[in-house]
Amino acid sequence: MSFKCGICGNTSKPHQSATRIVMETRDKIYPVRMGVHKFRNRLGTKIEKDDPGGIGKEIAKEILICPSCAVAMNVAEGVLEEISKDLGEK
Numbered sequence: 161m162s163f164k165c166g167i168c169g170n171t172s173k174p175h176q177s178a179t180r181i182v183m184e185t186r187d188k189i190y191p192v193r194m195g196v197h198k199f200r201n202r203l204g205t206k207i208e209k210d211d212p213g214g215i216g217k218e219i220a221k222e223i224l225i226c227p228s229c230a231v232a233m234n235v236a237e238g239v240l241e242e243i244s245k246d247l248g249e250k
């Protein structure tokens with residue numbers, strides 16, 4: 161299946177791999193769920209445990225990018241890491 165790169169806008173060639181990158185995330189609150197973890201202990205007694213729920217992140221927007229843009233982004237991230245390392249050393 162072909163796809164359109166979210167950065168350069170080029171349509172992929174056949175069998176070209178897509179890289180997914182997360183553009184936006186949103187906070188997600190997972191509710192407490194009572195008695196959802198059901199199992200038996202060593203003695204064979206049925207046990208039900210609650211799922212405590214909690215707070216996490218959920219992907220809100222994701223784009224597909226072509227291999228050359230993925231390489232360019234990795235290079236850019238590598239450069240940023242190098243710069244931050246340099247700044248940290250001084």
Ligand SMILES: [Zn+2]
Nearest residue numbers: 165168226229
């Ligand atoms: Zn691209």
